[in-house]
Amino acid sequence: MSDEEYILRVEDIHKKYGNSEVLKGVSFNVKKGETLVFIGPSGTGKSTLLRCINQLTVPEQGNVYLRDEEVTNSGAGINYFRQKIGMVFQNFCLFDHLSAVRNVEIALIKVRGMKPEEAREKALYELRQVGMEEWAEHYPAELSGGQAQRVSIARALAMDPDVILFDEPTSALDPELTREVLEVMKKLAQAGMTMLVVTHEMGFACNVANRILFMENGKIVEEGSPTDLLENNESSRTRQFVGGLVMGED
Amino acid sequence: MDFISILIDWAPYLLTGVFITLGLTAAGLGIGIIMGLPMAIGQVYSTGNWWLDKIIKSFIAVFVWFFRGLPILVLLFLFYFGIFPAIGMGSLAPFFVGAIVLGLRGAAYQSQIFRGAIQSINEGQMTAARSLGMTKLSAIKNIILPQSFRIALPGWSNEYPNILTDSAVCYAIGVAELLTRSSQIVSQTYEASIYFVCAGIFIILNYAGMKGLLALENRIAVPGFSGSGEDNQVFL
Numbered sequence: 001m002s003d004e005e006y007i008l009r010v011e012d013i014h015k016k017y018g019n020s021e022v023l024k025g026v027s028f029n030v031k032k033g034e035t036l037v038f039i040g041p042s043g044t045g046k047s048t049l050l051r052c053i054n055q056l057t058v059p060e061q062g063n064v065y066l067r068d069e070e071v072t073n074s075g076a077g078i079n080y081f082r083q084k085i086g087m088v089f090q091n092f093c094l095f096d097h098l099s100a101v102r103n104v105e106i107a108l109i110k111v112r113g114m115k116p117e118e119a120r121e122k123a124l125y126e127l128r129q130v131g132m133e134e135w136a137e138h139y140p141a142e143l144s145g146g147q148a149q150r151v152s153i154a155r156a157l158a159m160d161p162d163v164i165l166f167d168e169p170t171s172a173l174d175p176e177l178t179r180e181v182l183e184v185m186k187k188l189a190q191a192g193m194t195m196l197v198v199t200h201e202m203g204f205a206c207n208v209a210n211r212i213l214f215m216e217n218g219k220i221v222e223e224g225s226p227t228d229l230l231e232n233n234e235s236s237r238t239r240q241f242v243g244g245l246v247m248g249e250d
Numbered sequence: 251m252d253f254i255s256i257l258i259d260w261a262p263y264l265l266t267g268v269f270i271t272l273g274l275t276a277a278g279l280g281i282g283i284i285m286g287l288p289m290a291i292g293q294v295y296s297t298g299n300w301w302l303d304k305i306i307k308s309f310i311a312v313f314v315w316f317f318r319g320l321p322i323l324v325l326l327f328l329f330y331f332g333i334f335p336a337i338g339m340g341s342l343a344p345f346f347v348g349a350i351v352l353g354l355r356g357a358a359y360q361s362q363i364f365r366g367a368i369q370s371i372n373e374g375q376m377t378a379a380r381s382l383g384m385t386k387l388s389a390i391k392n393i394i395l396p397q398s399f400r401i402a403l404p405g406w407s408n409e410y411p412n413i414l415t416d417s418a419v420c421y422a423i424g425v426a427e428l429l430t431r432s433s434q435i436v437s438q439t440y441e442a443s444i445y446f447v448c449a450g451i452f453i454i455l456n457y458a459g460m461k462g463l464l465a466l467e468n469r470i471a472v473p474g475f476s477g478s479g480e481d482n483q484v485f486l
Contacts, residue, residue: 056377076385083383093378097397097472107382110392139473152378159382 007032007194008163013052013062015045022048023059024218030163030196035189037205038198039238040215046198049215050165053196054078054085066162083111086156086164090171092148094140100151101127101136104158112159126154130184146177150184157188164188166197202242206230214238253443260435260444267431268451271417274348274427275455278413281353283406286360289313291390293361294368310361317358322419325351330423348420348427356413360406367402368394400470407463411456418452428452 008030015023022045030036038046051057053064055071055078064071071081094103105123108114114122127133130150140148149169156164166185170178182204189195189208199205205212206226214222214229214237222229222238229238292306317325330347334340371394379389418429432448435441 054381056381079383079385081383082381087378087381089374089378089381091374093372093374095375095378095393095397097393097400106392107379107384110388111383141473155382 005031007067008053008196009063009065010049010053011063011065013049013059013064015048015052015057015059022218023052025062026215026218026220027062028213028220028223030194032162032194033192034210035195035197035208037209037212038196038215039200039202039205039212040221040241044215045218046215047167050087050167050196050198053163053165054082054087056087079111083107083159084162086159086161088149088152088156088164088166088169090168092140092145092152092172094143094148094152094155096140099137099139100132100143100154103140103151104155107155108158122158123154126158127151129157130154144177145173146180149173149177149181153181153184153188163194163196166195166199168198168200170199170201212238214241253441256435256439256441256444257447260439263435264428264431264444264447264451267426267428268455270345270426271414271428272455273345274352274417274420274425275410275414277349278352278356278417279409281350282356282360282409282413285353285357287364287395289357289361290364290368293365295386295390313354314358314361317355318362322351322355322416323422325355326419326423344420344423344425347423348417348425352413352417352420355416356409359412360409363402363405363409364398366405367398370401371397400467400472403463403467403470407460407467410459410463414455414459415452 006029010029011027013023013026014021026045026049028036038049040046048057052059052062053071055064055074059072062072066081066084069081071078071085074081094100095106098106101120101123104126105114105116105119108119108122109116112119124133124136127136130153132147132150132154135143135147135151140151143151153164153169169185170181173181178201182201185195185197185204186208197204197209209226211223212226212229213220216237222236224233229236230242233239289310293310296303297306320328326348329351330344334342334347375393375397376386376389379393380386384392417427420427421430421433424430428448428451432444435444
């Protein structure tokens, strides 16, 4: 099958909340090691789309395949796919009653059935990857937003996922903390992690993304490399949107 | 006989009453938590089966409404003279009737303490747990309950003095607990000061229990996490 080169395939996802259709048929494919950045106005379904991929939100229609295995309609099997599809949230969602290292290791122990010593070792390794090893014994309330987000990235990494979904990972952070989180994400992308990122950080999109997908009204309206969308095409919708952002700052 | 020698004579008798009172309290708290926690979970979470959910949630609602809605004395009489004899358990010792009634009543109250605590946990905690591949049950057990328990503990601690003092009502069905025995001593010796001793013992039991619960709160406290006991010293 020619599809095998894609690690993740998303086909025709539809999602409604009540009468409002949030996603109106979204399809795209992701190759291993690619970083896709989703941008677009608020309320266009970017976050919902990410949640449909790991079925935290169940779409009415459409399919998601991870390495040619169907993620949608997988019943109890979804818990296997969720290990392979990591997720990082806007407000970190660290487990408040657990120290940083316990946050990272708990799923290894409870989901993967790893031995506690082994899990601890792996958790500390992942914390080192995001520069948080020294904070291993601290609780979420004792961490800055940037540190908490890095721990939550380590938590996702610990499951050895094929793909990580980032749902506005820096939207709750000030510029300085944003930078430290984006640094970690950039390193991950360079190390070959496949990432889907919903963000408004255009610098990250331009420098790190292989492709930018511009979403509006529940659909992908433009898709291409950062150069294609932002430099070569004067009249692209993406450029209008971003231009608006830049002009707004002037 | 003077007060002191009466007290010394009757001390073993009174002390047995203390243990029976503590037994009633332990049963009230124990049955309360064993039944109350699952009831709270049942109220907050769904199984996904509409009918099953309907049955579970209705049962819990009626249970809570019944045991919180009736005065404890009415409950005791109802069970001791009505329900247990009707189901062929009329010979059940008053102690067990009292323990069961305090337990069921405790479960009704405690379910609501735990429900409030569970509902106060941010939805993101469950979402994050599920996103790592945890089953719903595993997420409840490993993430939601440990947090809820810390939040619930101060409110739950309140159940200890409640049940301890309520247990004295078992006097009415003849359980030989602290109050019953005190009143028996008074009627035999005409030394009404025994009631001061009875009251004193209740206060000591209360104090010791609350101290213990506070120590537990501090022991399981997590930095920055509500439910930490350190600020609650004002209660003592």
